[in-house]
Amino acid sequence: MKWFYRLVSLFMAVLFAGPLVWMLFVSVKEEGMKIITVVDWFTPPYSLTVYQEILSGTKLTNWIGNSLLVAVFVTVLTVAAAALAGFALSKIPFRYRTLMFFVVLAGLLIPGEATIIPLYQVAKDMNLLNSYQGLIIPALASPVAVIVLKSFFDGIPNDLLESVQIDGGGSWRIFMRIMLPLCRPALASMAILTFIGSWNNFLWPFLSITDDNLFTLPMGIPTLISQYSEDYVKPMVVNAIASIPIIVLFVIFERQIVKGISMSGIKG
Amino acid sequence: MKMKNWRADAQALLFLLPFLIVYGLFTIWPMFKGVEMTFYKWTLIRKMEFLGWDNYSKVLQDREVWEALGHSLIFVVLTTPTMLVLSISLALIANRKSVLQKFYRSIFFIPSVLSVAVASYLGLFVFQPYTGLVNSVLHLIHLLPGDTEIFWLTETRLAWIVITLITLWWTVGFNFILHLSAIQEIPDEIYEAARLDGAGDRQMFWRITLPYLAPITKTITMLQIIASFKVFMQIYIVTGGGPLDSTRPIIQLIYQTGFKSNDLGYAATMSYLLFVILLVLSALQYWMNNRKGADM
Numbered sequence: 343m344k345w346f347y348r349l350v351s352l353f354m355a356v357l358f359a360g361p362l363v364w365m366l367f368v369s370v371k372e373e374g375m376k377i378i379t380v381v382d383w384f385t386p387p388y389s390l391t392v393y394q395e396i397l398s399g400t401k402l403t404n405w406i407g408n409s410l411l412v413a414v415f416v417t418v419l420t421v422a423a424a425a426l427a428g429f430a431l432s433k434i435p436f437r438y439r440t441l442m443f444f445v446v447l448a449g450l451l452i453p454g455e456a457t458i459i460p461l462y463q464v465a466k467d468m469n470l471l472n473s474y475q476g477l478i479i480p481a482l483a484s485p486v487a488v489i490v491l492k493s494f495f496d497g498i499p500n501d502l503l504e505s506v507q508i509d510g511g512g513s514w515r516i517f518m519r520i521m522l523p524l525c526r527p528a529l530a531s532m533a534i535l536t537f538i539g540s541w542n543n544f545l546w547p548f549l550s551i552t553d554d555n556l557f558t559l560p561m562g563i564p565t566l567i568s569q570y571s572e573d574y575v576k577p578m579v580v581n582a583i584a585s586i587p588i589i590v591l592f593v594i595f596e597r598q599i600v601k602g603i604s605m606s607g608i609k610g
Numbered sequence: 611m612k613m614k615n616w617r618a619d620a621q622a623l624l625f626l627l628p629f630l631i632v633y634g635l636f637t638i639w640p641m642f643k644g645v646e647m648t649f650y651k652w653t654l655i656r657k658m659e660f661l662g663w664d665n666y667s668k669v670l671q672d673r674e675v676w677e678a679l680g681h682s683l684i685f686v687v688l689t690t691p692t693m694l695v696l697s698i699s700l701a702l703i704a705n706r707k708s709v710l711q712k713f714y715r716s717i718f719f720i721p722s723v724l725s726v727a728v729a730s731y732l733g734l735f736v737f738q739p740y741t742g743l744v745n746s747v748l749h750l751i752h753l754l755p756g757d758t759e760i761f762w763l764t765e766t767r768l769a770w771i772v773i774t775l776i777t778l779w780w781t782v783g784f785n786f787i788l789h790l791s792a793i794q795e796i797p798d799e800i801y802e803a804a805r806l807d808g809a810g811d812r813q814m815f816w817r818i819t820l821p822y823l824a825p826i827t828k829t830i831t832m833l834q835i836i837a838s839f840k841v842f843m844q845i846y847i848v849t850g851g852g853p854l855d856s857t858r859p860i861i862q863l864i865y866q867t868g869f870k871s872n873d874l875g876y877a878a879t880m881s882y883l884l885f886v887i888l889l890v891l892s893a894l895q896y897w898m899n900n901r902k903g904a905d906m
Contacts, residue, residue: 380746427629436622451892456885460644483633563727604791
């Protein structure tokens with residue numbers, strides 16, 4: 343039985359890696375190569391000229407830059423806003439706290455996709471279409487992040503906070519000196535999930551941006567690829583260039599990503 | 611923390627303010643704005659004329675809307691069970707002790723970090739006739755005679771299969787991680803005790819592993835149903851909704867109605883239909899989560 347399990351496992355791995363490996367091999371082919379069988383993809387000659395052509399002749403790097411810029415801002419600001427709100431909900435005994443918690447919780451039920459048309463109108467009224475602000479600001483309210491972080495803050499004993507209070511520290515100091523450092527793993531995981539979410543976000547940029555200098559990657563790729571007919575090499579180079587930064591990020595942060603997902607699954 | 615009432619209130623407000631501003635402006639406000647829009651002939655320029663309940667009665671009788679909802683439902687039905695089986699299988703594979711354990715864990719997850727556009731285009735090219743990877747491999751192993759081709763995207767049924775496969779490949783990673791971490795939390799002693807009682811691998815899977823995975827599987831099922839209802843981009847790139855609109859999901863119809871036919875009011879009305887469906891599903895999911903006693 344053991345060899346059977348191993349075989350199935352390897353087969354699945356090939357299925358998952360296959361398209362990516364294929365993408366890389368095709369992307370280093372010369373343009374206009376005649377491909378008769380699958381073997382042709384995986385045999386030389388290879389060259390990197392198309393990479394150079396795409397990198398210098400299109401706005402692809404520009405769009406990668408936009409995606410990175412938007413994702414970084416969205417991540418930092420989302421996590422900051424969610425941490426502040428989560429802290430208030432968890433540790434400050436204000437009136438209407440339960441009510442406020444339910445207001446945030448209700449946000450989990452509101453599907454962004456279903457309010458995208460009015461969101462477009464609202465963003466238009468606020469002059470946010472076709473701008474970096476328009477890509478970033480509407481993405482910042484994340485009830486999931488607030489609730490996940492709140493439940494982490496809940497796990498920090500109040501005794502710890504009182505010791506700071508006795509020393510004369512206010513809420514801000516407690517937040518900065520105790521809560522943030524103690525919840526660093528949770529914050530990091532939340533940040534990475536937010537980053538991937540923003541990186542993959544499609545519908546909102548698709549609707550709100552028409553200026554191709556402001557395109558993010560998910561919008562730029564279709565625009566670019568639809569211009570290339572017949573040949574595979576250019577599209578695959580585009581795909582490869584778009585994938586490499588995020589795969590590198592994944593390799594670096596694999597552990598936090600895995601932790602973040604298990605966390606949000608349990609809490610969400 | 612002990613504080614005077616008004617001080618606590620003021621501080622809480624300050625801490626909550628950044629979130630509440632964005633949440634109010636871009637989540638809550640659009641929800642109400644959308645209700646207003648449904649009562650008008652509302653174009654990209656501005657609202658045109660008051661229609662009353664016209665959009666609502668129209669949406670309920672619009673065949674295109676129900677067909678598109680039907681397609682979204684087909685997608686839900688195709689992806690949900692296959693996703694669960696695949697996710698659990700991959701988790702079992704990556705949980706077995708082997709030199710390749712880390713490799714499996716990475717390779718099953720990596721597609722999930724790709725941009726949806728990359729995943730979709732990759733899929734599109736992989737399933738291309740004549741030069742795509744799939745047909746070429748089928749030729750290579752002689753499953754497909756050399757002079758025939760499968761046209762994956764010109765027939766509705768095959769197109770659905772392609773869309774489903776791409777989606778599974780691209781998104782199973784998240785669920786796989788959830789299943790894997792749930793499997794790892796099952797205490798070893800339970801398996802040891804079962805082994806002493808003479809249980810085989812298969813019995814242990816059905817009697818121990820699967821029941822232990824039930825709670826997270828329920829959560830994943832609901833999240834998957836909700837996510838699948840919101841499908842748009844993969845289908846938009848791979849089939850464009852075709853052949854002949856036979857795979858067009860509701861979000862694509864909303865987008866086309868709003869931005870191609872310049873009828874935002876009607877598109878908003880459609881989106882509230884979707885809203886109601888998703889709201890019911892989310893409420894159901896929340897209720898299920900809480901019933902099993904999750905502390906949130």
